[in-house]
Amino acid sequence: MSSSSLFNASLSPLNPNQHPIRRHPSPSLLRHRPVAVSCTSDGNTTTPIETSVKPPRRTENTIRDDARLHRSTAVNPFSARYVPFNAPPNSSEHYSLDEIVYRSRSGGLLDVEHDMDALKHFDGAYWRDLFDSRVGKSTWPYGSGVWSKKEWVLPEIDDDDIVSAFEGNSNLFWAERFGKQFLEMNDLWVKHCGISHTGSFKDLGMTVLVSQVNRLRKMNRPVVGVGCASTGDTSAALSAYCAAAGIPSIVFLPANKISMAQLVQPIANGAFVLSIDSDFDGCMKLIREVTSELPIYLANSLNSLRLEGQKTAAIEILQQFDWQAPEWVIVPGGNLGNIYAFYKGFKMCQELGLVDRIPRLVCAQAANANPLYLHYKSGWKDFKPMTASTTFASAIQIGDPVSIDRAVYALKQCDGIVEEATEEELMDAMAQADSTGMFICPHTGVALTALFKLRKQGVIAPTDRTVVVSTAHGLKFTQSKVDYHSKAIPDMACRFSNPPVEVKADFGAVMDVLKSYLGSQKLRS
Ligand SMILES: Cc1ncc(COP(=O)(O)O)c(C=O)c1O
Numbered sequence: 001m002s003s004s005s006l007f008n009a010s011l012s013p014l015n016p017n018q019h020p021i022r023r024h025p026s027p028s029l030l031r032h033r034p035v036a037v038s039c040t041s042d043g044n045t046t047t048p049i050e051t052s053v054k055p056p057r058r059t060e061n062t063i064r065d066d067a068r069l070h071r072s073t074a075v076n077p078f079s080a081r082y083v084p085f086n087a088p089p090n091s092s093e094h095y096s097l098d099e100i101v102y103r104s105r106s107g108g109l110l111d112v113e114h115d116m117d118a119l120k121h122f123d124g125a126y127w128r129d130l131f132d133s134r135v136g137k138s139t140w141p142y143g144s145g146v147w148s149k150k151e152w153v154l155p156e157i158d159d160d161d162i163v164s165a166f167e168g169n170s171n172l173f174w175a176e177r178f179g180k181q182f183l184e185m186n187d188l189w190v191k192h193c194g195i196s197h198t199g200s201f202k203d204l205g206m207t208v209l210v211s212q213v214n215r216l217r218k219m220n221r222p223v224v225g226v227g228c229a230s231t232g233d234t235s236a237a238l239s240a241y242c243a244a245a246g247i248p249s250i251v252f253l254p255a256n257k258i259s260m261a262q263l264v265q266p267i268a269n270g271a272f273v274l275s276i277d278s279d280f281d282g283c284m285k286l287i288r289e290v291t292s293e294l295p296i297y298l299a300n301s302l303n304s305l306r307l308e309g310q311k312t313a314a315i316e317i318l319q320q321f322d323w324q325a326p327e328w329v330i331v332p333g334g335n336l337g338n339i340y341a342f343y344k345g346f347k348m349c350q351e352l353g354l355v356d357r358i359p360r361l362v363c364a365q366a367a368n369a370n371p372l373y374l375h376y377k378s379g380w381k382d383f384k385p386m387t388a389s390t391t392f393a394s395a396i397q398i399g400d401p402v403s404i405d406r407a408v409y410a411l412k413q414c415d416g417i418v419e420e421a422t423e424e425e426l427m428d429a430m431a432q433a434d435s436t437g438m439f440i441c442p443h444t445g446v447a448l449t450a451l452f453k454l455r456k457q458g459v460i461a462p463t464d465r466t467v468v469v470s471t472a473h474g475l476k477f478t479q480s481k482v483d484y485h486s487k488a489i490p491d492m493a494c495r496f497s498n499p500p501v502e503v504k505a506d507f508g509a510v511m512d513v514l515k516s517y518l519g520s521q522k523l524r525s
């Protein structure tokens with residue numbers, strides 16, 4: 001096929017189905033940068049994207065229409081299916097992603113398995129270039145950080161079925177001052193997964209799950225609604241994505257155990273909200289029972305589809321470092337799906353040749369809800385669920401995590417570590433981070449405490465490139481910050497509190513407090 005006929009055959013930018021190297025996977029060709037093609041809105045003329053300006057969009061077309069016009073007619077070579085998690089090599093049990101199944105025949109967890117042989121037809125340079133070419137665009141659905149990796153997420157879904165808020169592509173913040181001032185580190189980063197559509201990393205998984213539900217409903221599968229148990233972030237993401245797609249959502253929340261900002265999210269998005277007199281683990285048990293009786297699709301991370309979206313945050317970190325792996329990635333853990341999602345994202349990048357090694361993972365838990373930490377400390381012997389106590393890191397107040405097996409597997413594979421944080425430690429860490437220009441949630445405070453401890457022990461070196469995953473926006477947890485800064489927390493010194501100074505509306509009084517403040521600043525500098 002000549003290069004010009006290739007341009008004419010391809011109507012989709014950087015579509016691997018028509019990529020010139022696809023049928024010639026010799027190493028030298030595979031190293032070439034993919035040739036991107038574009039076309040006019042009537043789909044006729046194609047030119048290399050790097051030398052042309054895209055023709056103006058027809059105003060009556062939406063970006064979905066544009067995607068439909070440019071859609072490839074070639075057979076999609078990529079696929080994925082459910083298999084039992086960590087199945088023995090001789091297992092043949094598998095399920096189509098169009099089946100409604102959350103557990104294996106033996107009652108174990110499931111995993112989404114991709115056809116790695118098909119993905120390996122393209123080398124690491126190909127995938128790196130493809131993913132890089134999609135960042136920062138408004139092309140449907142690749143403007144999403146999740147769907148820009150569609151071939152590795154849900155390769156078979158029709159773009160028309162995708163429900164996306166262009167989530168992902170979250171900023172990787174160089175924590176220069178925090179690293180220098182508190183940890184003597186020069187290469188510390190915070191991946192702000194909470195600066196997102198509903199304010200937490202849950203958007204990454206929920207776009208995938210709700211898109212698949214949208215597809216199932218179009219296939220007339222019996223799904224009347226989607227349900228979850230939640231500590232506040234899963235419920236917010238579920239209700240927002242369902243509302244965008246016009247799908248009913250049902251959320252089970254532990255009464256009085258989530259923040260006001262989190263509670264109002266599903267209410268505003270029109271979800272059916274049940275406030276249940278229990279803790280998260282109690283709500284989780286109930287939603288599992290209910291979804292096995294009623295045609296309500298289960299949206300918690302027990303459902304392995306969610307993790308396919310969440311793993312893209314790991315891929316994004318590598319991408320943001322120009323495809324270099326950091327030494328450490330620290331993730332706060334509760335129901336424990338996310339730590340496995342990070343491992344899976346990193347591992348796929350290694351297996352498909354985008355990077356040559358993966359980072360070591362640290363999972364950080366609140367000491368008041370630390371079943372994984374205790375399991376790790378026991379040498380991975382005999383896991384014991386617990387009743388979690390109240391913690392300011394309320395979204396990880398979980399004692400019986402559904403993904404315990406996934407987390408243990410991930411941590412063992414990458415020589416990972418588990419750490420814990422007391423209430424005072426996590427609140428101090430959050431205040432310290434905020435004082436250097438961040439505005440993080442208490443869960444990120446748990447992760448930063450783990451970093452403090454590992455630096456002190458000499459496990460993490462001053463020059464180690466380290467990423468702390470910030471899982472939710474601080475604005476969802478302002479009450480905890482108010483309590484801390486007003487020193488209203490019993491038995492907590494609140495060492496880094498910064499309460500407002502009350503002063504009379506009088507010039508002299510204002511000058512006095514300002515002079516005293518500026519004097520103390522001079523002493524500090
Ligand atoms: C803000 C926040 N951080 C961390 C976590 C922990 O994630 P996972 O349950 O996947 O361990 C959750 C949810 O559990 C969360 O909502």
Ligand SMILES: N[C@@H](CCOP(=O)(O)O)C(=O)O
Binds near residue numbers: 230
């Ligand atoms: N923090 C979570 C707890 C449930 O986790 P999931 O990932 O299994 O949905 C929440 O916000 O509900």
